[in-house]
Amino acid sequence: MRITVIGASGQIGSRVVELLTAAGHEVVGASKRTGADVLTGEGLADAVAGAAVLVDVTNSPSFEDDPVMDFFSRSSANLVEAARDAGVGHYVALSIVGADDLPESGYMRAKVVQERTVAESGLPYTIVRATQFHEFAEMIVASLAVGGEIRAPKARIQPIAAAEVAATVADAAQGAPVNGIVNLGGPDKMSFAELARTVVARQGEQTPVVVDPSATYFGTPVDDDSLVTGTGAVLGDLRFTDWLASR
Template sequence: MKIAVIGASGLIGSKLVELLKADGHEVVAASRNTGVDVLTGQGLADALAGADVLIDVLNSPSFEDDPVMDFFTTAASHLVEEAKKAGVGHYVALSIVGVDGLPESGYMRAKFAQEKIITESGLPCTIVRATQFSEFTDQITDSLTVGDEVRVPDALIQPIAADRVAEEVARAALADPLNDYVNIGGPEKISFEQMARESLARRGDDKSVVVDQNAKYFGTPLEQRSLVTPD
């Protein structure tokens, strides 16, 4: 099978390329480093020529509201257009669990807009919604730090290893299109408080952790189960 991985130089993309090649597939590893620009469309036609599957694991270079919306909507529009021209049979995109329930987050709004462009394009597709990566729990903890305290929301998080995410995206790419989304998450649903304490302990940091009803997750309030997979 010929598979084009868009965003191949990123954390998940690089793992996908290795997995798919090891499984014997012909893989086109497309990124700005290989001359593919999703914002202008440059190089996309060549990258998608003859591809059976397109895997979109792009991420925006900016998380600010307007730039991130522009990035994901422009990229998805160009990818859909070129995928149709190339006769791609399956568009697989990586997204986020709970993306449609956190409209106060500019990043989540942009990812949901990306999903809609793909699902409404008429292309056979599968959206893989993942919980937050285990590799980012230190970064999340640091984002919640105020002085000597880590002020966490009263909510659950379900970290999943990037290796597992890559495996599940690869599995989705090799299966028939769902024309829907599927949720994947880590093995445990834990509190933000537990995540932060474990992150601090791992790094030998003695900051205190405080559960704060007003704490926001990258700018958005959370419900208890906003970021975890359904039971």
């Protein structure tokens, strides 16, 4: 089966290309580097020509509200148009668990627009929503540092390995469209404070971790349910502590 992966040079996309190639598919790895520009539409027709499946794992180069909305609005519209014109039979997109419940986040609002564009396109589709990656944990904890302390939101998080996200996206690409959302999370739900203490200990630091009900996740208020999966979700196997220890 011919499968086009858009965003193939990224952390998830490169893994998806490897997995699908190893499974025997004809894989086209496309990105801006190969001449496929999701913002202008240039090169997309060639990238998706003859593809049975399009996998969209693109990401915005900016997380600021206006640029990220512009990116996902334009990229999803251009990709849907190219997929429709090429007769693609399955559109697979990667998104974020809880995206539609966090409207105060400009990034999440943009992901919802992307999801809606795909869902309303008329194309058979699968949206894989994943929780935050293990690989982002140190960045998340660093963002909570204030005045020599880590001020953690009173909320839970459910980190998952990027490799397991890529595997689930690859599985979705090889399966039938669900015309809906697949939620994916790590095996353990933990508090932000637990995550922070684990990261700080691994770094050999003694930075105090304080639970602060006013603390936010990159400026967005979150609670125990905002960033974690509910019932019926697919769960990964690699625990964050085991992943961290293996680095």
